[in-house]
Amino acid sequence: NIQDGTIVHAASAELNGTPRGTIIGEDVTVGHGAVLHACTLQDRCFVGMRAVVMDRAVVETGAMVAAGALVGTDKVVKSGELWAGVPAKKLRNLTEAEAAFIEKSAAQYVDFGIWHKCQGKTLSRFPP
Numbered sequence: 001n002i003q004d005g006t007i008v009h010a011a012s013a014e015l016n017g018t019p020r021g022t023i024i025g026e027d028v029t030v031g032h033g034a035v036l037h038a039c040t041l042q043d044r045c046f047v048g049m050r051a052v053v054m055d056r057a058v059v060e061t062g063a064m065v066a067a068g069a070l071v072g073t074d075k076v077v078k079s080g081e082l083w084a085g086v087p088a089k090k091l092r093n094l095t096e097a098e099a100a101f102i103e104k105s106a107a108q109y110v111d112f113g114i115w116h117k118c119q120g121k122t123l124s125r126f127p128p
Contacts, residue, residue, distance in 0.1 A: 001109040003032045003049075011038035011055055020055065029105040031067060039071075046102045051088075062102060064094055 002008070002024070011020040020038040024030075028041050031049030038055040041047065045059045048067030055073045059065055063077040066084035077083045077090075080099065084091045094102075 001029045001106040003030060003034075003109075005033040006030050007035045007037075009035070009037045025061070027103075027106040029102070029109065044102055044106070045077075046105060062094075062099060064098060064102060066091070 008022050008024070010022060011018070022036045022038055023040040024036070025041055025043035025045070027044045028046070030036065030041070030047045031051065033050045034047050035052040036047070037053065039053040039057045039059070041053070041059045042061040042063075044061050046064040047053060047059060048065055048069065050067055051065045051069045051071070053059060053065065053071045054075075057071045057073060057075045057077070059071070059077045060079040062079040064082045065071055065077060065088065066082060068086070069084050069088040070086040071077060071083060071088045075088070077088075080094050082091045082094050082098065083089060
């Protein structure tokens with residue numbers, strides 16, 4: 001679930017000698033207007049709106065980056081952690097509710113996309 005306005009970018013070999021792409025795992029949610037630059041988002045993680053994740057940074061499975069955060073080069077957001085700020089740093093461990101939200105977020109957006117594709121018609125899995 002990569003929301004609108006997000007920029008997914010790679011690092012050019014001309015800048016540092018080694019080209020590097022951005023890797024995005026399964027069931028990831030990336031909020032509106034985020035920038036992902038030559039980083040890795042593991043499965044089932046969450047990056048908030050307008051957050052920036054820089055070169056070689058890793059957001060691990062089950063981790064959350066807050067809206068507006070700047071995760072710097074080579075940083076690792078560990079599973080179960082919430083990072084926030086500019087520059088981003090660990091704010092705290094995720095609550096159970098936040099961890100559960102990450103697990104269901106991407107699936108809910110897939111469902112919303114199906115609903116939208118059907119032009120809002122009531123489907124058995126989408127009650128009115």
